[in-house]
Amino acid sequence: MPKIAIPTALRQYAGGQESVEVKGSTISEALASLTAQHPELKKHLFDAQGKLRNFVNVYINDEDIRYGQQDNTPIKESDEISIIPSIAGGLPIGDALKNAALPELNKDEVARYSRHLIMPEVGMEGQRKLKAASILLIGAGGLGSPLGLYLAAAGVGRLGLVDFDVVDHSNLQRQIIHGTKDVGRPKLQSAKDRLADINPHVQLDGYETALKAENALDIIKDYDIVIDGTDNFQTRYLANDASVLLGKPNVYGSIFRFDGQASVFYPKAGGPCYRCLYPEPPPPGLVPSCAEGGVLGILPGIIGVIQATEAIKLIIGEGDPLIGRLLLFDALKMKFRELKLRRNPECPLCGEAPTITKLIDYDQFCGITPQPEQAADTSDWEITSVQLKEKLDRGEPVTIIDVREPHEWQICNLENFGSKLIPLGQFPAHMNELNSADEIVVHCKMGGRSAKAYEMLKQAGFKKIKNLKGGITAWADQVDHTMPKY
Amino acid sequence: MSIKLTSEHIEQIKQHGERAYPEECGGLLLGAMEDGGRVIREVLPLENVRKDSRHNRVELSPLDYARAEREASKRGLGVWGYYHSHPNHPAVPSGFDLDHAPFIEWSYLIVSVREGKAEELRAWTVREDRSQFDEEEMTQIATE
Numbered sequence: 001m002p003k004i005a006i007p008t009a010l011r012q013y014a015g016g017q018e019s020v021e022v023k024g025s026t027i028s029e030a031l032a033s034l035t036a037q038h039p040e041l042k043k044h045l046f047d048a049q050g051k052l053r054n055f056v057n058v059y060i061n062d063e064d065i066r067y068g069q070q071d072n073t074p075i076k077e078s079d080e081i082s083i084i085p086s087i088a089g090g091l092p093i094g095d096a097l098k099n100a101a102l103p104e105l106n107k108d109e110v111a112r113y114s115r116h117l118i119m120p121e122v123g124m125e126g127q128r129k130l131k132a133a134s135i136l137l138i139g140a141g142g143l144g145s146p147l148g149l150y151l152a153a154a155g156v157g158r159l160g161l162v163d164f165d166v167v168d169h170s171n172l173q174r175q176i177i178h179g180t181k182d183v184g185r186p187k188l189q190s191a192k193d194r195l196a197d198i199n200p201h202v203q204l205d206g207y208e209t210a211l212k213a214e215n216a217l218d219i220i221k222d223y224d225i226v227i228d229g230t231d232n233f234q235t236r237y238l239a240n241d242a243s244v245l246l247g248k249p250n251v252y253g254s255i256f257r258f259d260g261q262a263s264v265f266y267p268k269a270g271g272p273c274y275r276c277l278y279p280e281p282p283p284p285g286l287v288p289s290c291a292e293g294g295v296l297g298i299l300p301g302i303i304g305v306i307q308a309t310e311a312i313k314l315i316i317g318e319g320d321p322l323i324g325r326l327l328l329f330d331a332l333k334m335k336f337r338e339l340k341l342r343r344n345p346e347c348p349l350c351g352e353a354p355t356i357t358k359l360i361d362y363d364q365f366c367g368i369t370p371q372p373e374q375a376a377d378t379s380d381w382e383i384t385s386v387q388l389k390e391k392l393d394r395g396e397p398v399t400i401i402d403v404r405e406p407h408e409w410q411i412c413n414l415e416n417f418g419s420k421l422i423p424l425g426q427f428p429a430h431m432n433e434l435n436s437a438d439e440i441v442v443h444c445k446m447g448g449r450s451a452k453a454y455e456m457l458k459q460a461g462f463k464k465i466k467n468l469k470g471g472i473t474a475w476a477d478q479v480d481h482t483m484p485k486y
Numbered sequence: 487m488s489i490k491l492t493s494e495h496i497e498q499i500k501q502h503g504e505r506a507y508p509e510e511c512g513g514l515l516l517g518a519m520e521d522g523g524r525v526i527r528e529v530l531p532l533e534n535v536r537k538d539s540r541h542n543r544v545e546l547s548p549l550d551y552a553r554a555e556r557e558a559s560k561r562g563l564g565v566w567g568y569y570h571s572h573p574n575h576p577a578v579p580s581g582f583d584l585d586h587a588p589f590i591e592w593s594y595l596i597v598s599v600r601e602g603k604a605e606e607l608r609a610w611t612v613r614e615d616r617s618q619f620d621e622e623e624m625t626q627i628a629t630e
Contacts, residue, residue, distance in 0.1 A: 009588070010589070055586065059548065059552065064548065085588030086545075088545040088582075089596075090582040091510070091542040270585070270616070317575055324618065
C-alpha cells in the first residue's frame with residue numbers, strides 16, 4: 001500500500017507515526033483515507049472549505065502534485081507520498097511595500113529629514129522607505145488635514161487625496177490645512193497648495209470625486225496604505241472592503257464631539273477589519289455626524305496624528321502597530337483606553353468563508369435611500385425659505401417651531417418671526433401645546449431633524465404643517481445674508 | 487511551550503544571518519519534545535531558494551525539508567521549528583511570517599541582523615487560531 005509521510009509537527013495527530021499506510025488510487029483518495037484513519041489531522045491539513053491549506057504541499061516521491069494532475073494525480077503502490085510545509089519568512093510590511101531598490105535621498109532631503117536620520121529606528125533606510133511609500137488619504141477634512149500636513153512633512157513619497165468638497169467657513173475651526181483665503185475653493189486645490197509648500201519633494205495626486213464602489217479599487221490599488229478620514233458610514237465600509245479585497249492596511253480613525261478612536265485594520269497581517277468590529281452600520285440618523293453633533297476642533301488633530309504615526313510605523317516597520325487594538329480617546333477625561341480586537345472568523349469579508357468578494361452598493365447597505373418622491377413633491381410637505389418669507393411678509397399667521405438644541409438657538413434663530421424652540425427630544429411631550437388649526441412650519445439646521453418632527457405631527461393628525469426645506473441654513477443663504485451660519 | 491537550545495546553536499543561527507546579510511536566510515531546527523517543551527539538538531542552515539526580493543524574503547526548498555525529515559528520523563529526532571533572519575529589523579514576526587507559518591506546533595526563531603552584525607534572537611509560537619504570534623520562552627542549555 002502507498003504510504004504518506006507525516007511531518008514531525010503533525011505526528012501527534014496520527015498516533016505518533018512517521019508515516020501512515022493509505023488506500024486509494026489518487027491523491028485525493030489517499031488523503032481521504034489518511035483523514036478517515038486520523039480525523040484530528042483534518043483541520044491541520046484542510047481549511048473550512050475543505051481545501052488543502054495554503055502551506056500544505058503534497059509530493060509524490062520528489063514531485064509536487066501541483067505540477068501533476070493535482071488532487072487527481074494517480075498513485076502507485078510503491079509511491080512515497082509526503083506532506084511538506086511551505087516554509088517562508090520575511091520582513092514586516094515596510095519592506096514588503098517595495099521590493100525594488102529603495103530610492104536615494106539627495107542633499108536637500110538629507111538636510112530636511114536630519115532629525116529622522118539620526119534616530120536608528122528611522123535612519124537612512126527608514127527615510128528611503130518613506131520616500132518609496134505611497135499613502136491614499138480619503139478625505140481632506142478634519143482628519144485629512146493633520147494627516148496630510150505631517151505625512152508630507154515626514155517625506156512620504158506619494159500622497160493621494162480624495163475629496164470633492166469646497167472649503168467652507170465652518171471647516172476652518174478644525175481643518176487646518178485650509179485657510180480663510182481658501183473659502184470657496186475646492187478642498188483638493190487648497191490642500192495641494194499647502195502640502196506642496198510644506199514639502200516640494202512629495203508627489204501629490206488628487207482625485208476630485210467621491211470614493212464610490214465604481215472607482216475605489218482603481219484608486220486604491222496603486223497605494224501601499226489607505227487612511228480613512230471619512231465622516232460617513234458608506235465610505236467607511238467602502239474603504240474597508242476595498243482595502244481588504246486588495247490586501248492593503250487601512251488606518252482607521254473617527255471623531256465625534258470630545259471622543260475619538262483609531263485602529264489599523266489589516267487582515268492580511270492577521271488583524272481584524274472594520275466589519276469584524278462593526279458587522280452592520282447603525283440605522284441611518286441614529287449616529288449623528290460631526291455636522292449635526294459637533295466636534296471639538298482639536299480632536300481630529302489628535303486622532304489624525306495618531307493615524308499618521310501608525311502609517312509611518314507600518315512603512316518603516318518599527319514598533320507595535322495598532323493592528324488588533326482599538327484606541328479610544330476621551331478629551332474631556334483626557335484618557336486613552338485600549339480594547340483588544342479579535343478577527344471574527346465568521347466575518348463576511350475577511351473571515352474563513354467570505355461572502356463579500358467584491359464591492360457592493362454601500363448606500364443600500366447603510367440604509368441610505370434616495371428621496372425622489374419628496375423632492376418631486378416639495379409643495380406638499382415642504383416650504384422653501386423664500387416661500388416662508390413671502391408668507392410672513394404678506395402677514396399670514398404662521399407658527400414657526402424650531403426643533404434644534406438651545407445652544408444652536410443661541411447662534412441664530414427666527415425669534416423675530418415668533419419662532420418657538422422645542423428641541424426634537426422634547427417634541428413628543430410638547431406637541432399637545434400646538435394648535436392643529438394653525439399653519440405650522442417646523443425647521444432645524446438643515447431639514448433632517450425637522451422632517452422627524454413633521455412625521456410626528458402628521459401621525460398625531462396635524463394637517464397644516466410644512467417642513468422648512470434646507471433648514472435655517474437655507475434661510476441664511478436665500479433670505480437673510482446677515483444671519484450667521486454654523 | 488518553551489524551547490531549549492545551546493549557545494552553539496544560537497551562534498550557528500547568528501553566523502548564518504551574518505553570512506547571508508543583507509539578504510535573509512533560514513533553516514530548520516531538529517530536536518525532540520521532552521517534558522512538554524522542544525529541545526533543539528541540531529541547527530540545519532538551508533539555502534534561500536527565492537530568486538527575487540532576497541533582502542526581505544526567504545523560502546526553503548520543500549525537498550530540503552523532506553531530506554531534513556528523513557535525516558532527523560534516522561537519528562530519532564524530528565523537525566520542530568524554523569529560524570530566519572530579519573536584516574535591519576527587529577526579531578519580531580511580520581504579517582508575512584504569520585501568513586506563512588505552517589504549524590502551530592513549531593517554534594519560530596528570528597534573528598535580527600543590523601548592519602551585518604547579528605543582534606537579538608527571539609523565539610515565537612503561533613496561536614492555535616493562527617491569529618498571532620506569542621513570544622516563547624527560550625532557555626539556553628549546556629552542550630552535551
